Amino acid sequence: MRKPPWLQKRVGFSKETFAVRNLIDTGGLNTVCKSARCPNLGECYSAGVATFMILGELCSRACRFCAVERGATVGIDPEEPERVAETAFLMKLSHVVITSVTRDDLPDGGAGVFAQTIKALRARLPDSTIEVLTPDFQGVDNSIDTVIDAEPDCFNHNIETVPSLYRKVRPQASYRRSLNLLEQVKKKSGADMKTKSGLMLGFGERIDEVLAVMNDLRSVGCDIVTIGQYLQPDRKSLEVTEYVPPETFDSLKEKGLALGFTVVNAGPYVRSSYHAGELFGENAKRERSHA
Numbered sequence: 001m002r003k004p005p006w007l008q009k010r011v012g013f014s015k016e017t018f019a020v021r022n023l024i025d026t027g028g029l030n031t032v033c034k035s036a037r038c039p040n041l042g043e044c045y046s047a048g049v050a051t052f053m054i055l056g057e058l059c060s061r062a063c064r065f066c067a068v069e070r071g072a073t074v075g076i077d078p079e080e081p082e083r084v085a086e087t088a089f090l091m092k093l094s095h096v097v098i099t100s101v102t103r104d105d106l107p108d109g110g111a112g113v114f115a116q117t118i119k120a121l122r123a124r125l126p127d128s129t130i131e132v133l134t135p136d137f138q139g140v141d142n143s144i145d146t147v148i149d150a151e152p153d154c155f156n157h158n159i160e161t162v163p164s165l166y167r168k169v170r171p172q173a174s175y176r177r178s179l180n181l182l183e184q185v186k187k188k189s190g191a192d193m194k195t196k197s198g199l200m201l202g203f204g205e206r207i208d209e210v211l212a213v214m215n216d217l218r219s220v221g222c223d224i225v226t227i228g229q230y231l232q233p234d235r236k237s238l239e240v241t242e243y244v245p246p247e248t249f250d251s252l253k254e255k256g257l258a259l260g261f262t263v264v265n266a267g268p269y270v271r272s273s274y275h276a277g278e279l280f281g282e283n284a285k286r287e288r289s290h291a
Contacts, residue, residue, distance in 0.1 A: 095277030
């Protein structure tokens with residue numbers, strides 16, 4: 001399908017873009033920006049930010065919307081947490097976002113490496129906030145607790161789509177398992193750790209289904225939600241069924257705020273980590289205003 005005018009985004013690159021890319025390459029690190037072929041890469045790198053992707057480049061799952069390569073995974077790199085921390089320090093990040101490929105081959109799903117990375121970041125950037133965007137760890141409580149106990153400032157886990165499309169979009173995942181993870185984080189972490197989730201539109205979902213997901217997220221205490229347009233990253237991925245107009249995203253934002261989300265970021269180019277630092281700051285500001 002031909003992209004509508006509101007999706008005709010110009011991808012710009014600047015000297016800052018190449019500076020960020022050089023720091024990441026020098027650190028021997030991966031970013032989800034590059035691996036997932038995010039359309040916002042130029043904008044984010046130019047602003048001096050990126051989302052680090054730990055635990056390798058190959059994913060053990062085959063979600064049908066994602067461009068990250070699937071394949072036989074390798075061992076973990078014990079020096080990766082320190083390299084992430086050093087690179088984040090050199091980038092002067094005030095809000096650091098860490099995600100990963102899914103590693104169902106590891107006993108703890110990679111939770112220990114998330115915790116080590118948080119610890120390294122705390123030591124190198126004590127004044128920065130930390131956000132993690134994790135896989136579901138197959139719903140293993142101990143793995144989820146490992147990340148909670150490391151005390152990130154924001155725990156993000158994406159719900160991605162509506163329950164009726166899970167088999168089509170993310171066949172190895174479970175809607176209920178993802179909701180349970182977010183509920184576990186909120187119950188065990190208390191009010192100081194914010195929870196966040198995101199979903200994409202354009203898979204064939206109905207708006208009433210999207211609103212039902214938003215209600216479910218609020219029922220488990222989710223603070224922040226992001227809603228964006230799915231864009232097919234390569235020929236192997238699912239095709240787009242609909243380009244959702246901007247006014248629909250605006251309406252969903254209004255309804256999300258009415259449901260009680262502290263922050264709703266909804267728009268065609270919104271992604272889970274897009275403007276993550278600004279969203280986290282907005283959450284804190286709104287909480288203070290309501291105190």
